Amino acid sequence: xxxxxxxxxxxxxxxxxxxxxxxxxxxxxxxxxxxxxxxxxxxxxxxxxxxxxxxxxxxxxxxxxxxxxxxxxxxxxxxxxxxxxxxxxxxxxxxxxxxxxxxxxxxxxxxxxxxxxxxxxxxxxxxxxxxxxxxxxxxxxxxxxxxxxxxxxxx
Amino acid sequence: xxxxxxxxxxxxxxxxxxxxxxxxxxxxxxxxxxxxxxxxxxxxxxxxxxxxxxxxxxxxxxxxxxxxxxxxxxxxxxxxxxxxxxxxxxxxxxxxxxxxxxxxxxxxxxxxxxxxxxxxxxxxxxxxxxxxxxxxxxxxxxxxxxxxxxxxxxxxxxxxxxxxxxxxxxxxxxxxxxxxxxxxxxxxxxxxxxxxxxxxxxxxxxxxxxxxxxxxxxxxxxxxxxxxxxxxxxxxxxxxxxxxxxxxxxxxxxxxxxxxxxxxxxxxxxxxxxxxxxxxxxxxxxxxxxxxxxxxxxxxxxxxxxxxxxxxxxxxxxxxxxxxxxxxxxxxxxxxxxxxxxxxxxxxxxxxxxxxxxxxxxxxxxxxxxxxxxx
Numbered sequence: 001x002x003x004x005x006x007x008x009x010x011x012x013x014x015x016x017x018x019x020x021x022x023x024x025x026x027x028x029x030x031x032x033x034x035x036x037x038x039x040x041x042x043x044x045x046x047x048x049x050x051x052x053x054x055x056x057x058x059x060x061x062x063x064x065x066x067x068x069x070x071x072x073x074x075x076x077x078x079x080x081x082x083x084x085x086x087x088x089x090x091x092x093x094x095x096x097x098x099x100x101x102x103x104x105x106x107x108x109x110x111x112x113x114x115x116x117x118x119x120x121x122x123x124x125x126x127x128x129x130x131x132x133x134x135x136x137x138x139x140x141x142x143x144x145x146x147x148x149x150x151x152x153x154x155x
Numbered sequence: 156x157x158x159x160x161x162x163x164x165x166x167x168x169x170x171x172x173x174x175x176x177x178x179x180x181x182x183x184x185x186x187x188x189x190x191x192x193x194x195x196x197x198x199x200x201x202x203x204x205x206x207x208x209x210x211x212x213x214x215x216x217x218x219x220x221x222x223x224x225x226x227x228x229x230x231x232x233x234x235x236x237x238x239x240x241x242x243x244x245x246x247x248x249x250x251x252x253x254x255x256x257x258x259x260x261x262x263x264x265x266x267x268x269x270x271x272x273x274x275x276x277x278x279x280x281x282x283x284x285x286x287x288x289x290x291x292x293x294x295x296x297x298x299x300x301x302x303x304x305x306x307x308x309x310x311x312x313x314x315x316x317x318x319x320x321x322x323x324x325x326x327x328x329x330x331x332x333x334x335x336x337x338x339x340x341x342x343x344x345x346x347x348x349x350x351x352x353x354x355x356x357x358x359x360x361x362x363x364x365x366x367x368x369x370x371x372x373x374x375x376x377x378x379x380x381x382x383x384x385x386x387x388x389x390x391x392x393x394x395x396x397x398x399x400x401x402x403x404x405x406x407x408x409x410x411x412x413x414x415x416x417x418x419x420x421x422x423x424x425x426x427x428x429x430x431x432x433x434x435x436x437x438x439x440x441x442x443x444x445x446x447x448x449x450x451x452x453x454x455x456x457x458x459x460x461x462x463x464x465x466x467x468x469x470x471x472x473x474x475x476x477x478x479x480x481x482x483x484x485x486x487x488x489x490x491x492x493x494x495x496x497x498x499x500x501x502x503x504x505x506x507x508x509x510x511x512x513x514x515x516x517x518x519x520x521x522x523x524x525x526x527x528x529x530x
Contacts, residue, residue, distance in 0.1 A: 012402055020392075020405035051241040053395055053406065054338065055210070056248040057358075057436045059350060061313050061413065063327025065248045066351040067338050068358050069208040069438055071393060073243055073406055087400055091393065091407035092211065133255055137306035140257050143273040144304070146265075 018108050018122050019101075023090035025125045027097040033121040034100040042103055045077040045085065048095035076102040084109040178223050192216035201410075201439020202226055206480060207233025208340075208359040210409050210438050227361075227480050234481050245336075247394040247403065251413045251436075252313055255390040258440075261314050262383040263417060269311030274388065275440075314385035315415045315432060325421060325429045346472050353455055353475060354448075358437055360478030362444040368468040369447035372454050377466030379453050381433065384417035388440050412437050414445035418453050421460050431460060 022030060052070040059066060075089045076098035086106025088098045104121055107113040179186065193200055193216040203215040207230040214236065218229035258274025261267055273279070291297055318324035328350070337352040344356065357365060372379050390408040397404050414435035422428030433453025435445035454468040467473055477483060 016402060016404060023405055023407045049241075051243045052209070052237060053243050053246050053393070054340070055246045055393055055409070056336065057251075057354075057411075058248045058327070059354065060315060060327035060432055060434045061251050061415070062316070062329075064330040064334065064351065065336050066354040067245070067336060067340075068249075068355070068411075068436055069205065069210060070237060070242075070340075071210040071246075071406070071409060072214065072240070073395075075243070077399075087397070087404075089395065089397060089404050089406055091409070093213075134306070135303075136255060136257060138303035139301050140272050140274055141304040141306040142302035143258075144270050145273060 015105070015108070018117075019088070019105055021122050021126045021129065022088065022101040022104060024129055027092075027094040029125060029128065030097050030100050030104075033125065034104060036120065037104075037107070037116075040103065040107065041081040042078045042086075042106065044099075045079050046075070048074055048076040048098040050074045050093045050095070074098040078102045078106055080106045080110065082110060178221070187220055189213055189216040189220065192219055198440065199224070199226060201437075201441050202362060202444075203229045203233060205438045205441055205444065206230040206359055206361060207237075209233050209237045227484050231481050231484070244395065244398075246406070247396065249391045249393060249409075249411070251387065251391060251411070252311075252316075253391065254311075254387060254411075254413075255408070256311055256387055257389040259311055259385065259387040259389075260383075261385045263385075264314060264317075267314060267317065269309050311387070313387075313415060315417070318384075318417070318430065322427075323429055324417070325431050327432075344475055346475075347458075348471055348475055350452075350456070350459075353471065354434065354436070354452060356475045356478055357435075357448045357451055360448070361480035361483070362441065362447070364478050364480070364483075365444060365447035365451055368454075368474060369450035371466065372450055372468045377454050377457075377464075377469045379416075379433070379450065380419040381416040381450050381453065382418075383446065384415040384432075386412065386414045386442055386445065388412045388442070410439050412439065412441055412445040414442070414449040416446070416449035416453055431456070 051073055053073045054070050055068045056065045057068040058064065071091055072093050073089060073091060074093055074095055074097070075087070076095070077088075078086045078099070080086070080103075084106040086102040086104070086109065088101035088105060090098060090101060104117060108117040108122070193212045196216075196219065199219055200212055200215045203218055203226055204210050204212070206227070207215065207218070209215075211233075214233060215229065218232040218236075219226065221232060222228035256269075256272065256274075258272060258276060259269065260271050260273065265271070287297075315324055319326060337349060337355065339352060339355050339359075344352065348356070371377070373381075388410070390410050392408055393406045394403050395406050396402070412435075416433040416435070418431045418433060420428040421431045431453065433449040433451070433456070435447070435449035435452065437445045437448065451468055451474060454466075455471050455474060456462075457464055457469045462469070464470060
């Protein structure tokens with residue numbers, strides 16, 4: 001029983017990561033990866049739709065929540081002919097990206113296609129994101145300061 | 156009050172056409188692209204997203220282009236646009252401790268875990284016009300090389316959390332997770348407003364108004380003795396619980412500026428003195444506003460901290476009722492609309508008052524003359 005729930009849980013964590021990578025990827029990158037895949041037959045369960053999510057912050061960083069402001073979000077749900085349901089949620093208003101991400105998410109859930117999606121789509125997109133974050137960190141690091149306090153009357 | 160008028164349709168139509176032409180300007184000059192605005196006018200875009208209360212860089216860039224660079228008009232366009240979209244729900248609160256930091260400074264500690272990184276800032280630049288930028292377009296693309304250094308993996312805890320560890324800092328207020336959070340987009344502002352509503356109002360408030368109020372507290376109108384404990388800017392993940400999936404998903408990253416102001420003390424017979432705090436959080440790199448917001452947040456906490464209200468920046472109703480530049484500009488600018496009927500009524504009134512005044516004066520004069528004659 002415990003084993004089963006752990007398996008279910010780790011599968012969920014892996015899917016969360018997949019969806020996060022797709023959400024963070026630029027629309028052009030998703031389109032390129034999608035274009036290289038054989039397009040499966042699918043039905044639109046929920047056609048791409050743009051809406052709002054109210055982003056919350058916390059008072060002082062760790063306290064009670066408050067509403068900061070909204071973001072645009074586009075979501076989509078598809079079902080493959082083989083039965084898997086794919087979901088996509090991502091910031092912005094790109095409907096094509098939402099549709100393609102949902103199809104990729106569905107393919108990721110299919111045992112036959114998961115490995116290919118992992119290696120050809122998710123891994124390179126994740127690597128590109130890590131590289132871009134690392135570049136920002138390295139550029140930022142070069143601006144690190146050491147302030148010296150001048151002690152008054154100490155000379 | 157203004158009353159609807161008829162007519163002028165043709166003039167309005169033609170004025171719209173003229174505006175479109177003037178907005179575009181000289182067509183021998185290339186039109187702005189939204190990417191150019193989003194990339195090169197990032198602070199304008201951030202301001203429109205913050206005051207429009209909607210994070211979407213492309214939409215903000217479009218609004219700025221359409222509004223000819225009028226940022227309040229652009230924020231107005233954004234607020235109007237958002238009403239056309241359905242609301243999917245509320246995000247999980249963002250965690251600024253996990254930020255991909257592009258800038259992090261503290262005016263209270265020179266050595267702090269994770270260090271201080273200046274990032275892209277105007278702070279240490281001479282305010283001299285750079286004429287090289289004026290020639291940039293003619294001279295073709297210029298490379299802007301930057302230095303890099305291998306980033307360490309040290310985390311950057313918030314300064315207020317460091318002080319909190321020593322017990323020197325008042326803790327953040329924590330309410331049970333199921334406590335409702337006020338939302339100004341759902342119900343209009345009412346008073347007394349709790350801190351959740353105040354922070355939402357300030358986060359979308361006018362930068363200039365908040366700056367002036369924060370400045371007034373520094374000049375003695377409700378002094379709060381602030382220190383910039385920490386300012387950090389960078390990307391944070393937005394997480395959302397998707398009901399249909401039954402788990403949390405990451406929607407992507409947004410850029411925010413957070414400011415922790417550290418202020419003077421609060422203590423009582425029961426609780427030892429600690430520093431108090433003000434908090435600022437805004438979309439994009441908008442430090443001036445994040446700092447102002449934190450200072451105004453602190454000054455509006457007077458009732459909670461048992462302080463005396465002596466200044467405008469401490470008056471919740473005054474501050475929150477006038478911070479929204481969309482409302483403010485609507486009411487000020489509506490004065491341009493026809494008020495002919497109202498004004499006609501006032502004209503009649505002033506004519507009557509003048510007639511009475513002259514009549515009275517005439518009577519007094521003739522009375523005086525009669526008196527003189529009698530003498």
